[in-house]
Amino acid sequence: MFLDLDCELCRLCHERTKVVAPSGDLASPVVFVGEAPGEKEDLSGKPFVGRAGRMLDRLLEEEGLPRDSIMITNTVKCRPPGNRRPKADEVLACRLYLEDDLRGKQLIVCMGRTACEGLLNNQVVMRDCANQTFTIALGRERIDLVPTYHPSAALRNLEAREGLRRTIRLVKERFPEL
Ligand code: URA
Numbered sequence: 001m002f003l004d005l006d007c008e009l010c011r012l013c014h015e016r017t018k019v020v021a022p023s024g025d026l027a028s029p030v031v032f033v034g035e036a037p038g039e040k041e042d043l044s045g046k047p048f049v050g051r052a053g054r055m056l057d058r059l060l061e062e063e064g065l066p067r068d069s070i071m072i073t074n075t076v077k078c079r080p081p082g083n084r085r086p087k088a089d090e091v092l093a094c095r096l097y098l099e100d101d102l103r104g105k106q107l108i109v110c111m112g113r114t115a116c117e118g119l120l121n122n123q124v125v126m127r128d129c130a131n132q133t134f135t136i137a138l139g140r141e142r143i144d145l146v147p148t149y150h151p152s153a154a155l156r157n158l159e160a161r162e163g164l165r166r167t168i169r170l171v172k173e174r175f176p177e178l
Helices: 039-044 051-062 088-093 095-102 113-120 151-156 158-174
Strands: 030-034 071-074 107-111 134-138 141-148
Touching: 030 095, 030 113, 051 151, 051 158, 071 095, 088 095, 095 113, 107 113, 107 158, 113 134, 113 141, 141 158, 151 158
Parallel strands: 030 071, 030 107, 107 141
Antiparallel strands: 134 141
């Protein structure tokens, strides 16, 4: 991992407390990618430890996929002020770190529009593409990518919750050893 914990590649460095590094099993074949750290993540330096993280933990547990058997990361590693969506130039500045996270993986689970659009280079309508399998090129690698709902959508919306649950189930079916 070459993430620079003192990174100053974009404006998000001015207001963040901590750069949020990936967590879980960094060698896992599966990586879950979110949008950006929120307040709790910014303070702790760990991804998905706030309300959305608790929803993700709950679904992972209910579907029998241990959180420490997968890698969890974000599209941008620093909290955008007021939890606004990261801007395109911030996503681009952080892209080298994200690509480093993804290298060698067999499956990328993109949670929410920001993660999906960053990696598919296309606007997405989640209802149309959730739980379908795409393939992206990363250098010489081809890696499968599954779009799904963000855990914060799953907090508010039953369709999103069941969509994210289905994704976790698909991961468990494909990687029963996890
Ligand atoms: N939302 C995200 O996308 N990532 C986090 O780490 C927390 C909330």
